[in-house]
Amino acid sequence: MYNISHTSRSAFNVFLLRPSLFFFISPSPFFACPLTLIPPFPPSLPHPPFLLTFPLSHLSSLSPSFPPGSFLPFSHSLLFIRLTFLLSPFTRFFHSFLFTFAISCSFSFAPSFFYRPLFPCVLIPLLFFHSHFLPFLHPFSSTFLFPFPPSLSSSLPPIPSSFPLSHPSFPTFSHPSLFFLHSSSFLFPPPFLTFTHSPIPSLHISLFPPIPVTPPFPFSAPIPSLATPFTTPTILPQNFTVVWRCRVAGEAWPADDTIPKPIWTKGTGGGCFGNGPGLLDHTETTLSLLGSDFMTHGQTYEFEAIVKKDTRSTVALGQVVVVDGVPPIMKVQCIDPSLCIPDGDGVYVNPSFRIGLISECVDYCDGDVSYLWAAADGNDVTFPADPAHFPLGATANELAFSTQFFNDNPNLQDLRISLDATDNSQPSTGGGAYFMKVNQRPVGGTCSVAKPPLERALIDTYTLTCQGWVDPENKGIKSYNVWLVDDTGKRIPLTEATWSPVVPQDISLIMPPGTFTVEVEVVDKWGAFTLVKPEIDMTVNMPTKEELEAADVDKLIADLSGGGNTDMLIMALAAQTEVLKQAEWLSLSEENLATMTDEEKEELLIYLAEKNNAALDALKENVNFNSLSNINAAASTLSGILKGASINQEAVKTIDLDAKEKIVGLTEDMMEGLEDIEVAVPELLIPLANYMSNIVGGLSLVRLLRARH
Structure with missing residues (x-):
């Protein structure tokens, strides 16, 4: 639900906010003010009827040609009568219609019956003009109040005792009737701009109309003009106190800042209001100011709102620039x-x-x-x-x-x-x-690799030990992402180990054969990471045929599958793929095949095909593609299998029709899983993109080699 609030160039209202912000206001009123829609209304109040109108200023400078259906401004009284007619008999109908229109109006100001040069939006709720809620009455002698018909106002409940505006220039009214603010120079509801205490990443207020940027997540999506959170009344929880300070940008805060300085009485010194920088004589949750309240135009003013409870406090920061003109x-x-x-x-x-x-x-x-x-x-x-x-x-x-x-x-x-x-x-x-x-990267820790005595691929276990890492924001460490970088610079995903409170944290690794640099990304919960390299140019040896047979790799993979150790299983399958591809006695190169008998060749092809199918079955049955790490590791295994099978027309036989269907199915599963994973930046998908390119290319090459065979 949208909360659409109104602001005038001649006033702004600062609520508490957590992050910093910066905005412009104008010292002079702007007559074609935007209008307001503020749902939801307080529970004690009914949904009010709505008033359809537009500014009456500068009509002489406008073209007499109005779009079809627009209200013709023959006179103020005629306009008022027509509006009253719309409100009285059709209140509920127009309430529904106008609420719907307000949302679209905030996006686009080109409906056929609204005259764009006059105003950016033309919906007003009937506001309850109460204490501190009707500005600009005294400064303009041509402003009049028209009470709405008793039939509308008599059914209204009592007005809440507090509204989020307070300014010495605002008159006080306590009658619960609804009023229509009517001026020969401008027509608008009370202007206000709301900053909430909830995290707003930025607030950009230009001259007119001010537009708070309040996405549901910081900077995540365009938000309609005039959209801002709003609550009535705004009351801090019990035992909270608020302290306001203000200074001109560049001024130093006073060393002894204990004496509050007046806001509404201008002095001749520095600070925002001529009474020096520092503490303000204001302790409410909102601060409403006019542009003319500030000392000069063209200055940048910095506000602080410090919210305290017992020994705890939080600071909201804001900057205001008072400028002339109508900037973008x-x-x-x-x-x-x-x-x-x-x-x-x-x-x-x-x-x-x-x-x-x-x-x-x-x-x-x-x-x-x-x-x-x-x-x-x-x-x-x-x-x-x-x-x-x-x-x-x-x-x-x-x-x-x-x-x-x-x-x-x-x-x-x-x-x-x-x-x-x-x-x-x-x-x-x-x-x-x-x-x-x-976001500060994790600091203060170490990672080291303990190597097994023989340092063999697939059948030996390495241990990565990480300890002492601290997140400066105290959000915590999320994971240790382990990569291998080969001698060509290619990064190979090994595992993503979730952080554990056990100190030190030991992470078991199964390595493929080759020479690698081990890289560990120590990732905090907000995604910032520190990269450490516990091993550089580490050689992992190829096991011999006898060692491989003695290790019983099939049993290892079966045990890992049955035990639910997905991370170790993925590493074992990836390492096995590289061993099958690189081991000399398993080579399907033309030179090696030339030394074999037909029976030996057939036996080797069947052996490799069975290993490939078993690996694909293990991936299909045991791996959930719910993380980018799992998808990368599985894609690396598929890429390796296809690379080994596409070197010649004999090797292609290690990918039978069942294996091909399994590869296609696994690829589809990985892509479906990827749709549900939030990827912070496109760079994280580069390894996967390379693997998927290899998979698609490998399948095409296998198909081509089969056709030639």
Whole structure:
């Protein structure tokens, strides 16, 4: 359900929020204000009727040609009579109709009966104008209140005692009647902008209308204009206290910040209101301000809201810029939401993968828009526009951070990303700044490999021991992902071992033959990882024929299958595939086949075909493709089987029709499993893409060789 709130350029309302935000407001009122729909309503209130209207300002400057079905503004009174007619006899019908329209209106402002140049949205709920809820009455002498018919207002229950607005300029009304705010210069419901205490990754407010970006997950999806969480009334849990502070960006907080400074009385000093930076004389959960309350325009003001209970506290940060003009309204989101994770003190980005942000102009961008990005650390030191760090540059609508950027700045904890977007047809500049935190990689631990005496593939067990790893964010270690890198640089997935509280954690490994570097990714629960290499150029020996027969590999695989040890089973099957492919006495090369009798050749082909079918059966019956690690390991095994079977027309006989059907079925199962797996970045799919290419190519080659044979 959408909660669509209204804001005016001449006021804004700051609620508590966890992460940092940055937005623009304007010091002057804008007459064509957007309107408001705020569902759901408090349980004690009925769904109110709705008022259909549009601003009456600047009509002389508009074309007299209105779209079919639009309301013709012959006079204020005629408009008011028509609206009253719509409300009185058809309240419930229009309630349903207008609620549905409000959602579409927030996406697109081009319905046939709305005149786009006048306003961005034209739905208002009938608001309960109560204490602190009717702004701008005194400053404008041409503002009038019209009570709605008693038949509408008499059925209303008592009004809640608290509403989320408070400002000295707001008059107080306590009558429970519904009122229609009618002005010769503007027409709008009370303006307010709501920031909630829940994690909002960023809030970009341009001049008008302010648009909070509040995805269900940080930067995960476009959200309609004017969409923001809203509750009435807003009350903190018991025993919570709120402390507000404000300063001009660049000012130092006072060393002795114990005396609250007034907001509504301007001074001649520094700070946001001329009374110096620091503590504000305000302890409520919301702070409503007009643009004119600030000292000057063109400044950046920083707010802090500190929420305390006993010894615990959390800080909400915000920045406000008061500007003139109508800049473009920009929305910024993370291209890959899984790499931008909200938490209590901000939004964390994953330094282990390339991060991308994308901006979109959602309104007031009539011409071409120019972009200028900048990134700075927690001390506001701007990073140079190094192409190795920012592959897309700083002037596109997207900004990308390479992994090299984070590798070259290993101690970076806070990241401030700013965007200036200029509508070249005006010109005017909007944008915002987004404060993020860098998810720190796991630290403090070690990993080592204990080798068996003979260091043999398949039949010996190696032990990886990891201990001491700590996640700086205290979210915990998720897993140890083990890879082998061969002498060509190819990365071969070995296993993904889930973190265990047992210290030290021992992980059993079954190796294929060859020379490898062992790489371990120590992964935290937010996906950042530290890469360690406990072994470099480690040689795993090929077992002899006699050793292999003595080890009884068939029994090993059967025991692993029956015992449910899927990780060890996958490693054993992958190692067996490589042994069958590389062992000289099992070679199907032309040279080796030339030395065999027909009976020996037939016996070898049958032996290898049986091994392949048994391995495929073990994968089918025992492996759940519910993790990328399992899929990669299984795909590696299939790729190895097909590679060994496609070297010549004799080797192709090791893939009979049953084996071919099993490979196709397993491939389909892996792809179905992949659909249900959240993959953080496309780079993680590169190994699987290579294996799948080998599988498809291997099946095609096997088919071709069979046809020739």
